[in-house]
Amino acid sequence: MKQFGLIGRNISYSFSKGYFADKFKNENIVGSAYDVFDLQQIQEVEKVFETEDIKGFNVTIPYKQDVIPFLDELSPEAKEIGAVNTVLIQDRKKIGYNTDCFGFQTSLQPLLKPNHTNALVLGYGGAAKAVIYVLEKLGIQYQIVSREASEGRISYDDLNEEIINSHQLIINCSPIGTFPNITSAPNIPYEFLTSEHLLYDLIYNPEVTQFLQNGIEKGATIKNGYEMLVQQAEKSWEIWNKLL
Structure with missing residues (x-):
């Protein structure tokens, strides 16, 4: 039985387990299982590596960057992005990949219009790094927005009508608004949004x-x-199977 899974913290809500369970059933994939490994601290990933027949796993919040020191090798994209969401275990070697960039680019590109030349990136975690990698690849200028201003970043308090008007692609990479906190939203001046804006x-x-x-x-x-x-899940499956 090939074992796959997802590591993260407080991830009982996870999309991935149900998705792969349905995939295995619908595509008649036998001999594979997908489980959730809910880790309270990243050091617990060592126990995941010891799981019998473990072949790979996905990585979600908050470990996309923290998992890197536990890996033996990174793909070129994961190395450039500085975040990992997919791990392949092959001949005891632990290799990190980033398929978030593929998923984001594939889903974003059909929506882009000529006016979407400047983006606001809300948040700066592991997912944001994949988003930034794609924006750079597509030639879209971006401004990172975080809770506190620092080098290369502005704060939410800095946002005004001029900035919103000149950045008509706005991407929320923060967890603000995730279930069950569904009434929360990033603190941006929504009154300046127009029909020209794309919110992702x-x-x-x-x-x-x-x-x-x-x-x-x-x-x-x-x-x-x-x-x-x-x-990104399909790309992960492709990596696990192509290289096994």
Whole structure:
């Protein structure tokens, strides 16, 4: 039995286990199982490595960067991004990949219009790093927004009408608005949004976050993170199977 799974913290809500269970059933994939490994601290990943027949796992919040020191090797993309969401275990070697970038780019590109040349990236965790990698690849300028201003980043308090008008792609990479905190949203001046804006939320639960609802009310185009999740999961499966 080939064992796969997901590591993260407080992830009982996880999309991945149900997705792979359905995939295995619908595609008649036998001899494979997918489980959730809920780790309270990253050091516990050592126990995951000892799981019988473990072949690989996905990585979610908050360990996409923290897992790197426990790995033997990184793919070129994962190394450049500085975050890992997929691990392959082959001949006892632990190799880190990033398929978030593939999922994000695949789901974003069909929505882009000529005016989407500047983006605001809300948050700066592991997922944001994959988003930034894609924006750079697509030639889209970006500004990182975090709780406190620092070199290369502005704070939410710095946002104003001029910045919102000149950045018509806004991507929420923070966990703000995730179930059960569905009434929360990143603190941006939504009153300046227009129908020219595209709001992308990496969150998929709820389907329409408060961030996206605020965009709808201003006529903006919206996209949640579900398609990104599906695409990155399929890419993970491709890596695990192609290289095993």
